[in-house]
Amino acid sequence: xxxxxxxxxxxxxxxxxxxxxxxxxxxxxxxxxxxxxxxxxxxxxxxxxxxxxxxxxxxxxxxxxxxxxxxxxxxxxxxxxxxxxxxxxxxxxxxxxxxxxxxxxxxxxxxxxxxxxxxxxxxxxxxxxxxxxxxxxxxxxxxxxxxxxxxxxxxxxxxxxxxxxxxxxxxxxxxxxxxxxxxxxxxxxxxxxxxxxxxxxxxxxxxxxxxxxxxxxxxxxxxxxxxxxxxxxxxxxxxxxxxxxxxxxxxxxxxxxxxxxxxxxxxxxxxxxxxxxxxxxxxxxxxxxxxxxxxxxxxxxxxxxxxxxxxxxxxxxxxxxxxxxxxxxxxxxxxxxxxxxxxxxxxxxxxxxxxxxxxxxxxxxxxxxxxxxxxxxxxx
Numbered sequence: 001x002x003x004x005x006x007x008x009x010x011x012x013x014x015x016x017x018x019x020x021x022x023x024x025x026x027x028x029x030x031x032x033x034x035x036x037x038x039x040x041x042x043x044x045x046x047x048x049x050x051x052x053x054x055x056x057x058x059x060x061x062x063x064x065x066x067x068x069x070x071x072x073x074x075x076x077x078x079x080x081x082x083x084x085x086x087x088x089x090x091x092x093x094x095x096x097x098x099x100x101x102x103x104x105x106x107x108x109x110x111x112x113x114x115x116x117x118x119x120x121x122x123x124x125x126x127x128x129x130x131x132x133x134x135x136x137x138x139x140x141x142x143x144x145x146x147x148x149x150x151x152x153x154x155x156x157x158x159x160x161x162x163x164x165x166x167x168x169x170x171x172x173x174x175x176x177x178x179x180x181x182x183x184x185x186x187x188x189x190x191x192x193x194x195x196x197x198x199x200x201x202x203x204x205x206x207x208x209x210x211x212x213x214x215x216x217x218x219x220x221x222x223x224x225x226x227x228x229x230x231x232x233x234x235x236x237x238x239x240x241x242x243x244x245x246x247x248x249x250x251x252x253x254x255x256x257x258x259x260x261x262x263x264x265x266x267x268x269x270x271x272x273x274x275x276x277x278x279x280x281x282x283x284x285x286x287x288x289x290x291x292x293x294x295x296x297x298x299x300x301x302x303x304x305x306x307x308x309x310x311x312x313x314x315x316x317x318x319x320x321x322x323x324x325x326x327x328x329x330x331x332x333x334x335x336x337x338x339x340x341x342x343x344x345x346x347x348x349x350x351x352x353x354x355x356x357x358x359x360x361x362x363x364x365x366x367x368x369x370x371x372x373x374x375x376x377x378x379x380x
Contacts, residue, residue, distance in 0.1 A: 002176040004130045005112050009169050010074060011134030014107045016142040016162055017077055018046050018098050018330075023147035023238060024155035025222050026231075031155070032090040032123045036223055036337040042097050043219050044334030049101025050108070051328030055191050057105050058320045067179040070110050071170060076103035078166035085159035101327070108323045112307050117180065122257060125308050125376070129253030132304045139244065144239035149237070191317045198298050199313035199370030200321065203212045206360050206371075207306050207322055208329045210268070210296060214299060215333020217275070217349045220341060227346040228282050240289055241296040248300025256305050263365075270298030275357065279350035289325035312376055 021042040029039035040328055061069050080100035087093045111131050119127035146158045194200055217224065225234050252263055274294035281287035310318040340348045364372050 001130075003178060004115065004127060006169070006177050007114055007131040007362040008134040008137070009069065009165075009172065010107055011111055011132055012138045012142060013074065013077055013134075013162070013166055013169060014104045015135050015138035016146070016165075017081060018043060018104065019138065019218070020146050020158065020162065022219055022221060023143045023234070024150040024158065025220075026226075027155050032088070034090050036220075037341050038090070040219050040334050040338050040341075042094065043215070044331045044338075045094050046097045046101035046104065047215075047327045047331035047334065049098045049325070049327075050105045051324050051331060053102045054105040054109060054323035054327065055280045055320055056322075057102065058109050060189065061106065065179055065181060066110060066114070067173070067177060070114075071105055071173055072175065073103040073106040073110075074166055074170050076100065078163050078170070081159045081163045081166065081379060085156045085163065092192045096309070105323060105327070108326070109320055112311060112319050112355055114177070114180070116311070117203075118178075125257035125260070125304070126253050128308055129249060129256055129301070129304045130231060132250045132307070133246075133253070135245075135249070135300075135303050137242075141239075141242060144235045144242060147235040147238060158283065161281065181237050191320050194314040194317035194321055197314050197318070199367065199372075200310065200318050202363055202367035202371035203306060203310045203313055204321060204325045205363055206264070207310070207325045209356045209360045210271075210302060210306075212329040212336065213271070213275075213325050213353040213360075214302075215330045216337040216340065216356075217278075217353050219334045220349065223341060224278075224282075224346045225288075226351055228288070230285060230288060233285070236289065237292055241299075244293045244296025245300030248297045249304065252301025252304045256301070256308055257376060260305050260308060260376055261374050263301055264309070264364050264372050265361070267298040267302060267305070268357060268364060270294045272354065272357050272361065274298065275350045275353045280374060281353065282347075282350075308376070309372060313370055 021039065025036055025039050028035045028042070032039065077100055080096040083096040084093055087339070091239070112128055115127040115131040116124045149161070150158045221238070222231065222234050225231050225237060230237065255263055274291040277287055277291040277294070307319065307322060310322045314321065337349065340352060368374065
């Protein structure tokens with residue numbers, strides 16, 4: 001269990017490093033003398049770097065020992081967050097956000113493969129769920145705590161604490177995570193050929209649309225809450241969202257090996273209902289909290305069941321494509337959200353998200369043969 005928990009912590013660090021600016025966006029923008037939409041691109045550039053570097057990094061480092069590669073990525077997180085904590089330059093900060101994004105590409109490409117190697121076939125989904133629990137844990141505890149500490153002591157201290165966690169994680173991985181050899185060059189298969197495999201394109205479409213929708217809203221959640229005079233409550237709002245996400249990841253871990261299709265449909269429907277509430281009822285704080293619960297329940301297990309689906313359909317090559325797609329459209333969420341903010345204002349976010357989620361639901365329902373089958377291949 002210790003190796004899986006170390007991998008879970010690596011996932012936690014990946015999301016915490018990526019999403020922490022969303023919780024302290026106004027403060028970072030003020031200190032670095034830029035607009036909030038410009039500061040929101042701190043998430044965008046991180047995600048762009050992850051998306052664009054995932055396939056090249058997978059190819060370039062395929063022969064490396066896996067443990068060395070994982071340790072290198074976590075050390076890079078520590079360096080990037082240290083620079084962010086002390087930098088007074090927007091350009092320098094963004095440069096090291098890019099570096100951290102490249103490290104994240106390595107993390108996401110490695111975690112699922114490690115988790116699958118540590119479990120038998122019929123429990124691989126559960127192993128992935130344990131590993132990916134770091135994502136909602138970062139959202140439920142890491143981001144709200146970082147937002148709270150940022151309000152008390154400043155956002156720079158928060159990034160310094162993230163560096164400390166990274167250093168501790170290096171030691172944990174070194175002690176507990178087993179090593180594995182890289183691939184021999186002659187045994188590597190072209191990653192892009194996985195697009196020809198049945199089900200892979202459908203899963204990637206769902207990833208792209210769902211992640212774009214989520215990040216349009218999540219990147220600018222502080223700005224959205226300010227519009228409805230709930231800015232002072234954003235740490236609590238994020239905590240509610242994160243706790244619901246944790247509930248979702250536990251449900252997903254219990255069901256993903258048997259109910260992957262059901263989970264994907266239910267997740268999409270929950271997000272649709274939550275977004276509709278934010279579009280129509282955000283003037284009521286109580287309805288905002290209800291919407292955040294539904295959104296968290298829909299979002300928490302997404303990484304687990306979409307990574308399980310794409311790996312079932314396309315193997316490790318499918319996983320590399322997912323990392324590229326996920327982070328490219330995560331970056332798109334920050335960029336598109338910034339455009340919507342500047343042109344239409346924050347009230348446009350939920351309506352835009354709804355337009356993206358309807359096609360997701362249609363594709364998931366239709367792709368029952370290979371992408372989202374009722375029964376996973378290799379399970380009883």
